[in-house]
Amino acid sequence: EAGVTQSPTHLIKTRGQQATLRCSPISGHTSVYWYQQALGLGLQFLLWYDEGEERNRGNFPPRFSGRQFPNYSSELNVNALELEDSALYLCASSSPDRNTEAFFGQGTRLTVV
Amino acid sequence: AQRVTQPEKLLSVFKGAPVELKCNYSYSGSPELFWYVQYSRQRLQLLLRHISRESIKGFTADLNKGETSFHLKKPFAQEEDSAMYYCALSSATDSWGKLQFGAGTQVVVTP
Incomplete structure (x- = not known):
């Protein structure tokens, strides 16, 4: 079974530009979560999507946004x-069943220069 | 506000020695507690959760509500235990995917 896949693996952008990161959840999973892992700040919860809706967001400015598509894949x-947006962005997915673990992707390394 | 504290950034132990990773949390209510592990060049994965009271790869963790701690222990460390370990908390009303992580503890097991 394929795990959570994220693309691209690496992304280099210039300050002021926009970045789009993609995540494909495990088949059958309807929830997608985004995390930021910045140097010195640890893993920070960013966003949670479930059934196409944003369920919760962490303490991040509005310029961080995303969506979930009908096939449950997601964009950040x-x-x-x-x-300071330079970080590893991790995506995770979980099944619709309550109290099930989330499975993480390998992440996208975003570098802003 | 909920918070997870892992006081040790790095823990270096010899193979065969006991290892204990500390985790303290602050949360008003009954949280769900987890330990995640990330081996070199691998993705973050769940090691164990308090609700299961299980032992995985020889690791156990006991939730102490009085001390608000969830320390991870293994009596005899192995070289393959070298990894980054994260303690994480989820609210009882949230999905287990919405997690508050600690800063992590790097474990190095030397032969």
Whole structure:
């Protein structure tokens, strides 16, 4: 069974540009979660999508946004990139059943120069 | 506010020695507690959760509500235990995918 896949693996953008990161959940999973792992800040919860709706967001500015498509894949968009947005962005997915673990992808390394 | 604290950034132990990774949390209510592990060049994966009271790869973790701790222990460390370990918390009303992570503890097991 394929795991959570994220693309691209690496992304280099210039300050002020927009970045789009993609995530495909495990087949049958309807929830997708996004996390940011910045140097020195650890893993921070960003967004949670379930059945196409945003369920919760972490303490991040509005320029961090995303969506979930009918096939449950998801995009994370970061507008007006800042140098401190450089981080590893992890996506995770979980099944519709309550209290099931989330499975993580390998991440997208975003570098803002 | 909920918070997860892992006081040790790095833990270096010899093979065969016991290892204990500390985790303290602050949360008003009954949280769900987890330990995640990330081996070199692998993705983050769930090691164990308190609700299961299980032992995985020789690791156990006991939830102490009085001390608000969820320390991870293994009596005899192996070289393959070298990895980054994260303690994480989820609210009882949230999905287990919405997690508050600690800063992580890097474990290095030397032969």
